[in-house]
Amino acid sequence: MDLFIQSLVLGILLGGLYALLAAGLTLYFGVMRVVMIAHSAFLILAAYLAWWFTTNTGLDPLLSLVVTVPLFFVVGVFVQRVLIARLKPATLTMMSVLLTFAIALTIEGLLGFVFSGTQRRIQLPYSGASFEVFGARIAVVKLIAFALAAVALAALYFVLKATRFGQSLRATIQNSEAAALVGIDTKKVAGYGFGIGLATAAVGGTALALDATIYPSLHWHWIGPLMAIIVVGGLGSVPGAAAAAMVLGVSQSLLQIPMGTTWAQTIFYIVLFATLVFRPHGFFGGRLAQRF
Amino acid sequence: MITSTRTTRSIRSWVAVMAAGGLLTLAGCGIDDPSEPGDADAGSDSTGGGGADEEAIQIGISLPLTGDFSEPGKGVQRGYEAWASYVNDNGGLLGRDVELTILDDQSNADRVASDYEKLINQDGVDLVFGPFSTRLVVPAAQVALDYGFLFVEPAGAAEDVFTQGFTNLFYAAPAVAQDHYNYLADYIEAMPEAERPQTAAYAAMDDPFAQGTAYGLKERLEAMGVETVVDEVYPPNTTDFSSIAAKIESSDADILVGGSQYQDAVNLIIALQQLGYQPDLAAFSTAPTNPEFAAAIGDKTEGILSPTGYTPEATYPTNAEFVEYFNAEHGSEPTEDEANAWTTGQVVAAAVEGVGCADPTPECQGQLIDWLRNNEVDTVVGPLTWDAEGRPQGAHLIQQYVDGEITIVLPDDAKEADFIYPKPEW
DSSP, rough: HHHHHHHHHHHHHHHHHHHHHHHHHHHHHHOOOOOOOHHHHHHHHHHHHHHHHHHOOOSOOGGGHHHHHHHHHHHHHHHHHHHHGGOOOGHHHHHHHHHHHHHHHHHHHHHHHHOOOOOOOOTTTTTTEEETTTEEEEEHHHHHHHHHHHHHHHHHHHHHHSSHHHHHHHHHHHHHHHHTTOOOOOHHHHHHHHHHHHHHHHHHHHHHHHOOOOOGGGGGHHHHHHHHHHHHHTOOOOHHHHHHHHHHHHHHHHHHHHHHHHHHTTTTHHHHHHHHHHHHHHHSOOOHHHHH | HHHHHHHHHHHHHHHHHHHHHHHHHHHHHHOOOTTTOOOOOTTTTTOOOOOOOOSEEEEEEEEEOTTHHHHHHHHHHHHHHHHHHHHHTTTOTTTOOOEEEEEEEETOOHHHHHHHHHHIHHHHSSSEOOOSSSSHHHHHHHHHHHHTTEESSSSSGGGGGGGHHHHHHHHOSSSOGGGGHHHHHHHHHHHHHTSSEEEEEEEEEHHHHHHHHHHHHHHHHHHHTTTEEEEEEEETTOOHHHHHHHHHHHHHHHHHEEEOOOOHHHHEEEEEEHHHHOEEEESSSSSSSSHHHHTTTTTOOOEEEEEEEEHHHTOTHHHHHHHHOOOOOOHHOHHHHHHHHHHHHHHHHHHHHTTTTSSSSSHHHHHHHHHHHHHHHHEEEEEEBBOOOOOOOOEEEEEEEEETEEOOOOOOGOSSSSOOOSSSOO
């Protein structure tokens, strides 16, 4: 089959997963100016819960979402109300890096303690299954992960665009002081925004677990590329994160053909560097990031 | 003056308290010093026997118990602990128990160096054993060399290990990485030319051991005319193998050689399965011998092969005893990682018994090194001797999944089943 077409399809599927994994990360910053280093640790936690669920029940890991999505939402609200809200506004962004770094280390330690450092992988009847479309082969697990990403991002978009809470959230993202002046409870919005961010981590972690080997320290591998995606997309912009994720996923996959794996992985950082030099607020960030 | 006297009294009182505290601490050290190696407080794990603690031979080890190499790292840990417990059950070494202090380097090369610094400098161990993987062995061996310690290691097989002037290093396995696939290369070379594979794809982790195994075979195959159509090197932290798999699938290579550890081999195989690629031969270094391998790739293992330096069925003098002891302890037969760790113990023990000392002094460590340079050691992987750089002078067996079991297929005089070629579909 044509390597270019195959790589393009793989890049699109990978981009979808990246978009899902990065969505929550940009939301935290958009609503609260919080740099959430622990987002990828929560992803790995969700992946472990999916693995644990399947290993112990024999059921499909997707069913674990019924529990993990609301659970992560509640944990997100809790983390925001109990920990993040205590940080002083003047140093919020800087201190959030340190605080969430500590949360990430704590989650990694707990995962190591509970599940050990052994690498885990969910073995499903359809793990190696695939089908062919127009000469390109599509793995079932990758398509499921992509579909999960599409559904979660569509739901997030719907919540942001079509609900009253979404309007409040967007207003808070655009100008939290003005939003407070018109009567929006920005503290409540911040808590729910954080909860939604972690709920996307539950979906993302489960999608990740479908086709990856997981271990407690894996989150360090992810946080760099995810940060690059939200910076390139524009801090606080969910559509920006999705677009950047797709561009970077496809670029990485296509560049792998001539450049090899090692160099193709540097695309994130090359694009990040170029973005910071020529468009520091990202492609969709607008004035929000400039204020930061 | 009054103030001065009070101050003097106060100082005297503090000195008295500190002195009393110090004496109590010293007395405590004599009974059970918590800073001694092997103490759980030091973040270590110990395996001691029934002998008195102060007489135990302290052995320091750093292993990748978490991170990229955690699977094989824990195998090596099981092997070391089984060996220590076996030695203690059988009268110890020089009549003394052995006690292990095992630190977790998290598969990190910086961490492994500081671990051995701590073991030698702070914990004052008598001997050290090597860690797992070439990437960790090299910095660890450098620390051991700096302190003049004998350094026997179970898993640093890449050529890089033996070209850096480590005069204290000995690899406790039958062959270096470059030679692991020699029997397979011999087999392919002996095939009629029309039946030989024409093209080969190589995917190797950016790791001296993993690359060493793959490129050792690549050199041999290219010399006999097998064209290289993919030669891909990936970073150790690679998690998505779909693009590499697409390249290999697109090349339609006759055979696939993976220079791999455990996790990357599993991910690559599943990515290749997803793309429907079916090679005539699929070889992966180390991963297929891992007990978790079959479960990880969904039992589609038939025909996958791997070089190995060990088999539980080997008839070497001490092997049956090792297998029986390990089986009784763990309820399973030992793997290659566990056997190599046990072999490391056997090699060091032979030197210690040969010289009659086990302490960190330069004299004793020098004698241990000299003894190994000039003697052959019988181990569970066969009799071992080394060249001046520490390379063992032996060969690896070739194992293959046959009827769901990993089985020796090459060379002919050691085989338990016939070599399968071409490989059944996965």
